[in-house]
Amino acid sequence: MCEGNGEExxxxxxxxxxxxxxxxxxxxxxxxxxxxxxxSKRVPAGLMLDLEWYQAKDRTRVRQLYRATGSGRxxxxxxxxxxxxxxxxxLFSVDWFRCYVWMDHVQYLSIPAFEDHGTLTLAAWAxxxxxxxxxxxxxxxxxxxxxxxRPEEGGDTVSxxxxxxxxxxxAHGDVVAFDKFWSYAQSYLNRHGLMAWRIHANGxxxxxxxxxxxxxxxxxxxxxxxQKWFHESYLNAGISMVQAMRRWESHKGxxxxxxxxxxxxxxxxxxxxxxxxxxxxxxxxHDPWWDEWAExxxxxxxSVQHSETGLWPDWVVLNGALPQGFQSIFSYDAxxxxxxxxxxxxxxxxxELNPLGKKIxxxxxxxxxxxxxxxxxxxxDPLSSQISGALVAISALTRYAFTSDSRIPEFLxxxxxxxxxxxxxxxxxxxxxxxxxxxxxxx
Numbered sequence: 001m002c003e004g005n006g007e008e009x010x011x012x013x014x015x016x017x018x019x020x021x022x023x024x025x026x027x028x029x030x031x032x033x034x035x036x037x038x039x040s041k042r043v044p045a046g047l048m049l050d051l052e053w054y055q056a057k058d059r060t061r062v063r064q065l066y067r068a069t070g071s072g073r074x075x076x077x078x079x080x081x082x083x084x085x086x087x088x089x090x091l092f093s094v095d096w097f098r099c100y101v102w103m104d105h106v107q108y109l110s111i112p113a114f115e116d117h118g119t120l121t122l123a124a125w126a127x128x129x130x131x132x133x134x135x136x137x138x139x140x141x142x143x144x145x146x147x148x149x150r151p152e153e154g155g156d157t158v159s160x161x162x163x164x165x166x167x168x169x170x171a172h173g174d175v176v177a178f179d180k181f182w183s184y185a186q187s188y189l190n191r192h193g194l195m196a197w198r199i200h201a202n203g204x205x206x207x208x209x210x211x212x213x214x215x216x217x218x219x220x221x222x223x224x225x226x227q228k229w230f231h232e233s234y235l236n237a238g239i240s241m242v243q244a245m246r247r248w249e250s251h252k253g254x255x256x257x258x259x260x261x262x263x264x265x266x267x268x269x270x271x272x273x274x275x276x277x278x279x280x281x282x283x284x285x286h287d288p289w290w291d292e293w294a295e296x297x298x299x300x301x302x303s304v305q306h307s308e309t310g311l312w313p314d315w316v317v318l319n320g321a322l323p324q325g326f327q328s329i330f331s332y333d334a335x336x337x338x339x340x341x342x343x344x345x346x347x348x349x350x351x352e353l354n355p356l357g358k359k360i361x362x363x364x365x366x367x368x369x370x371x372x373x374x375x376x377x378x379x380x381d382p383l384s385s386q387i388s389g390a391l392v393a394i395s396a397l398t399r400y401a402f403t404s405d406s407r408i409p410e411f412l413x414x415x416x417x418x419x420x421x422x423x424x425x426x427x428x429x430x431x432x433x434x435x436x437x438x439x440x441x442x443x
């Protein structure tokens with residue numbers, strides 16, 4: 001256990017001192033550090049607790065985690081590459097303008113060199129990740145329906161989450177979970193037969209419009225479940241959803257981000273492009289429009305990928321300006337593109353898609369774990385000091401799928417050890433591991 005010995009930085013000396021922050025660092029796994037912070041009763045809720053790790057050799061900051069205070073005990077997990085580091089910590093006002101306590105060099109710690117233990121147990125890691133995802137984020141609405149909640153968003157549910165749950169249940173052969181997720185989704189189908197994209201924790205619909213990424217994932221999961229488990233009602237429901245997307249989300253040769261979006265401007269989210277789904281949609285609905293959209297969307301993916309970094313933007317507009325609040329940066333949306341490319345490449349489209357994957361893989365090869373960030377400009381400049389488990393998962397996937405990098409086992413180990421701190425991180429981690437284990441590939 002370590003107690004920091006820092007120096008007060010403000011006039012609030014009489015209220016807080018370094019002894020009000022007790023930090024306990026332990027290495028639970030080879031690369032994973034668990035940090036438990038105990039705050040005295042004098043620390044009010046709403047301050048910002050800031051943890052920062054620096055390389056001991058050159059004092060370069062490699063990781064920062066921060067969270068608002070609210071209880072006397074806070075637990076953090078961090079993954080670091082092999083090396084020697086020290087931890088510094090502080091308490092700040094929520095706007096970061098005032099520092100109440102700063103403790104430098106709270107503790108030094110060492111991460112051992114990676115040891116390759118032989119055969120990778122991707123299937124086992126995928127199963128463990130799936131079980132953790134269910135245990136932490138599933139809430140039983142009734143005996144027949146489950147929802148996936150987002151604790152960091154007030155416990156709401158989004159259609160994307162239900163669709164991910166259905167894909168994962170399908171991948172792991174979990175018929176019970178699949179049926180309960182679908183039962184929940186059916187309770188929130190809008191007037192177009194597509195799921196309302198956001199539901200309050202109390203069960204009330206916040207926004208009845210659909211989200212095309214969730215619609216596509218859900219329809220595909222239903223079709224494949226119907227075929228895999230000889231369940232005609234699943235197959236028919238999936239076909240109906242494909243037809244609803246075609247009627248309410250398509251405009252001429254373009255798929256809108258949802259049924260409530262106007263056809264102009266043509267707003268495009270690259271991570272909504274599901275190239276392995278479109279031949280299936282075309283076949284089951286007898287509608288060649290999906291084949292046309294496959295060619296169009298592939299062309300857009302090629303055109304909007306950055307020529308040097310290989311990054312894709314979260315959002316882009318094909319004829320106009322982005323709506324307010326939407327950004328053309330590489331972040332939580334766009335990081336899903338390599339995953340969707342890998343799923344499609346594994347389903348028989350490798351020749352077309354591997355060049356796109358290889359282009360972005362170099363970016364991740366140039367950024368080791370310590371220097372991954374959760375957001376970048378299209379030219380590759382970091383826009384955040386944070387790192388997300390979702391990005392760790394995508395970095396591991398691109399190395400595995402599109403390179404022959406010698407550090408592939410190491411990055412997969414980072415991914416397996418990562419403790420997801422949000423619904424989204426946990427979902428992407430589980431989806432990536434299931435995909436790498438070959439559980440989401442259907443020829």
